[in-house]
Amino acid sequence: MRFWIFQLLNGLTTGALLFFVASGLTVVFGLMRILNLSHGALFLLGGYVGLSVQHFTGNFFLAALAGAATSGLMGLLLQQTFTRTLLGSTFNQVLLTLGIAFILNNGMLAIWGGLPQKLKTPDFLSESISVFGVTYPSYRLFLIVLAFAAGLALWVFWERSTLGAVVRSCVDDREMAAAMGIRVDLVFASVFAIGASMAGLTGVLGGPVLGVYIGLDFEVLLLAVVVVVIGGIGSLNGAFVGSMMVGLIDTFGKASFPEISYFTLFAPVILILLLRPLGLFGRILPE
């Protein structure tokens, strides 16, 4: 029983981290029809910057702030430089963002080296506490709580705020939104930057749990793409449910059937794509 509770909490932790990454990916995908394959690299960039900032200042929150800011700026820079190509054909954006992912990956290897490293948890969360009869690190519990809080906050922003309505209007009908006086280009740039900075923030938040190492960028990217596909493109609810599902499937798969753990992860993806090609919460997006 303890084993299962422990794995359940592990799965939720992975799910929580995935949600922060995948929500940015799915909103950008839904809004601009861009599958940003450099999202994982932006995640890792945030992690590495956070690592260095923590090394020099010893402050975790400063590290998180710096990680989020760096990735956000990098995202903005990429979006501004390649706007035309990004909004063009599927092929071009896939190859472009993949190329950027390779460049960032190799650049980070050059700067931070190939050894896997780890961020330190902030002091007040370094203890373990006892929940449901198991002793579990409080930092991981904090991540789970944070994911639920962030999910709620994002939902309120998306569904209830005026700014959220502006973004949704751009998803549904870009031209009509522009005709109503909404600066669509501004919305695109800010959403892309916010998505990128959330990826960077997650790189830091995940640093004490997953560590930071070259290769993590593509691992996270793959899982995030899976989440977006399961949840449905552009759906925040889908990203939340998908993240928790993938987190749990991945954790239980690795713990119970290590030899076929990729099979247990990707077989459900294929099944969902075939039964519900638009994902659990997806809808047909206008071209």
Add this chain to the structure above:
Amino acid sequence: MKRVLIVIAVGFLLAVLPFIVSGYWLGLITQAVILGGFAMGLDLLVGFARMPSIGHSTFFGLSGYGVALAVTRFDVAIWPAVGIGLLLSLIAALLFGPLAVRMRGLAFLTITLAFGQLTWGLTTRWSSFTNGENGIPGISRPSFLWDIETVVGYFYFTLLIAIAISIFIIIFAESPVGISLLGVRNSDTRMSALGYNIHSRRTIAFVVAAAVGAMYGILNVFYNKFIGPGSLSWQLSAQMLLSVVVGGPVSLWGPFLAGSGIVILKTMLIGTTQRWPMVLGLLYVVSVVFLPGGIASLLPKVRARFEKMFRGRVTE
């Protein structure tokens, strides 16, 4: 027909190489022909049918694993093992293809990625059977009309098969089926109204590209005498997709050139720098931004320039 003759002519030109270049270069060119040919086959799917697969290395690697596992685990003789390898890839393609072709654009990309990761995961994690990350070494080459154990012998073997496959690809591309793929790409609603079964056309493109990949996968496993999960990684699939786009979709020769060029560039750079992924990344970015039509799109421009040069101003 013209293009078949060009393939044969190029084949004869390449056949001179063993007299000119060193054994090191000949080995490298053999690898380049293998991956270039794979890219040429993928052009049928990515260029002709415009379906961006990021999972076709699955079939390249799976046939290799089929051979390796049949030989090492089940003591099958080599030539029958080749048949098993090809069959394994073909079954996988017939299983994945009809499901994947129901998706479009990025959804197709993600489902091919999912299929690819699924098989890749089996080869890396199922280590009691596939030997995991370490791969399977010690696969010996089959006996053939001439000795293919030597670098030169294997080069001619690869060249012969590559010419045969290329001729098949060209005949397929110029056949009514190949031409109908272009129709499906340009307007599937119109083709559907004309009575074509869109899904079956797409499946044909998927399976033919997979079959070509599987055959080159066999050449690859015998070249290296080794198979590892790297040969069905998504990175290799992405490199093949890049080759098609950089080479110029639908031209067939462009993807071949780009696919083999990348192999040679990679080998040359890996010896001197650790920045190969960055160079590859830059290649992705630069080619997409500055050369959207691929290398093949340069040919008409160059030709026009030459004609202008030779004709001078008289004809203007």
